[in-house]
Amino acid sequence: MKCKTCGRPAAIEIRRHHAVFCKEHFFEHISRQVERTIHDFAMLEPADRLLLGVSGGKDSLALWDILTDLGYQVDGVYIELGIGGEAGYSSESLKLAEQFAKNRDLNLRIVDLADEYGYTIPEAAAETRRVACSVCGLSKRYVLNRVAHDGGYDVLVMGHNLDDEAATLMGNTLNWNIEYIGRQHPVLPATKEGLVRKVKPLLRIAERETAAYCVLKSIDYEVDECPMVGGNTGIRIKEWLNILESQRPGVKQQFLFGFLDRVSDQFATAQQEQVVLQECSNCGQPTTAGECAFCRLQIRMADRG
Amino acid sequence: MKVILRNPRRELDIEGDATVRDVLRRLDIIPDTVLVIREGELLLKTDQLTDADTIELRPVISGGAR
Ligand code: SF4
Ligand SMILES: [Zn+2]
Ligand SMILES: [Zn+2]
Numbered sequence: 477m478k479c480k481t482c483g484r485p486a487a488i489e490i491r492r493h494h495a496v497f498c499k500e501h502f503f504e505h506i507s508r509q510v511e512r513t514i515h516d517f518a519m520l521e522p523a524d525r526l527l528l529g530v531s532g533g534k535d536s537l538a539l540w541d542i543l544t545d546l547g548y549q550v551d552g553v554y555i556e557l558g559i560g561g562e563a564g565y566s567s568e569s570l571k572l573a574e575q576f577a578k579n580r581d582l583n584l585r586i587v588d589l590a591d592e593y594g595y596t597i598p599e600a601a602a603e604t605r606r607v608a609c610s611v612c613g614l615s616k617r618y619v620l621n622r623v624a625h626d627g628g629y630d631v632l633v634m635g636h637n638l639d640d641e642a643a644t645l646m647g648n649t650l651n652w653n654i655e656y657i658g659r660q661h662p663v664l665p666a667t668k669e670g671l672v673r674k675v676k677p678l679l680r681i682a683e684r685e686t687a688a689y690c691v692l693k694s695i696d697y698e699v700d701e702c703p704m705v706g707g708n709t710g711i712r713i714k715e716w717l718n719i720l721e722s723q724r725p726g727v728k729q730q731f732l733f734g735f736l737d738r739v740s741d742q743f744a745t746a747q748q749e750q751v752v753l754q755e756c757s758n759c760g761q762p763t764t765a766g767e768c769a770f771c772r773l774q775i776r777m778a779d780r781g
Numbered sequence: 782m783k784v785i786l787r788n789p790r791r792e793l794d795i796e797g798d799a800t801v802r803d804v805l806r807r808l809d810i811i812p813d814t815v816l817v818i819r820e821g822e823l824l825l826k827t828d829q830l831t832d833a834d835t836i837e838l839r840p841v842i843s844g845g846a847r
Binding site for chain 1: 787788811812813814816818821822823825826827839841842843844845846
């Protein structure tokens with residue numbers, strides 16, 4: 477197979493685009509897609525201070541590389557979740573994130589959940605008897621926004637890719653979870669004091685492409701799966717979508733972008749009517765009532781025997 | 782050839798020459814859910830493999846709440 481741009485031997489095939497690229501033109505393709513996404517959704521302003529949520533995985537490291545190459549100055553933040561003990565998943569992921577930042581002279585902030593908030597994800601999952609990903613997602617969303625806000629950043633940049641967003645939409649659609657569907661957008665504006673705008677520039681990039689990007693750029697990322705992922709339904713939905721995609725290349729992108737282009741507005745209105753945000757009585761962050769879910773979790777963890 | 786699988790890490794032996802597509806089909810793996818890597822380079826479905834090769838089939842799905 478030959479690169480569709482230059483005719484040299486191909487490095488990767490992207491079936492949904494009916495395209496094959498050499499290394500160089502693959503990088504160019506990815507970078508253009510990201511640029512276009514940023515532009516089409518008006519994600520970033522020239523003077524914005526950017527903070528990227530970095531997990532040490534393929535998506536966040538690829539995105540950091542792409543944005544830096546495009547000339548953006550982006551700081552990273554890594555949240556130490558305390559998963560897998562010493563030399564386990566979390567410390568391994570941190571090492572990879574640190575190595576990446578060091579090699580490129582980028583600024584990585586590190587927030588240790590245990591030091592700052594008094595618990596690790598395994599502890600919180602055990603105490604609440606909830607699926608780890610649920611307490612983990614809640615903690616990450618809160619802490620990332622908090623760090624961005626307190627650090628004076630204008631935008632929190634996230635590494636969610638096409639597969640992530642299509643799977644989230646599919647999950648919420650299967651349940652007709654209208655409130656969540658209404659909130660799903662690649663740009664979440666800072667609608668309240670205390671919230672930082674959140675953007676997802678990898679929206680058009682499939683996860684196979686961010687992984688390939690890392691391999692082809694020799695970016696070391698965390699390949700191993702988180703040991704606490706069990707019980708998460710998102711992965712199963714991704715597998716279903718991959719079966720559909722293998723029979724009809726492009727269906728994931730069609731599903732997600734059809735929603736964003738033609739449907740999402742209607743759900744967004746429905747959602748705005750429902751939700752009135754107030755300040756959390758404990759931390760001041762926006763919440764629907766009383767103490768926010770994060771503070772309730774943190775207080776529960778502090779009170780445990 | 783030697784085939785390295787991840788999550789969890791394990792190894793398989795497959796006899797004889799085959800294309801990447803054949804190997805994936807034999808293992809019942811949807812091609813776009815993995816990267817096929819040989820000596821740090823990505824392989825395409827049409828690439829030919831021999832008995833002497835060692836390849837890694839690296840899943841690209843990552844899970845969890847993001
Ligand atoms: S897989 Fe779940 S528990 Fe593990 S890091 Fe991701 S969200 Fe957290
Ligand atoms: Zn080319
Ligand atoms: Zn709070």
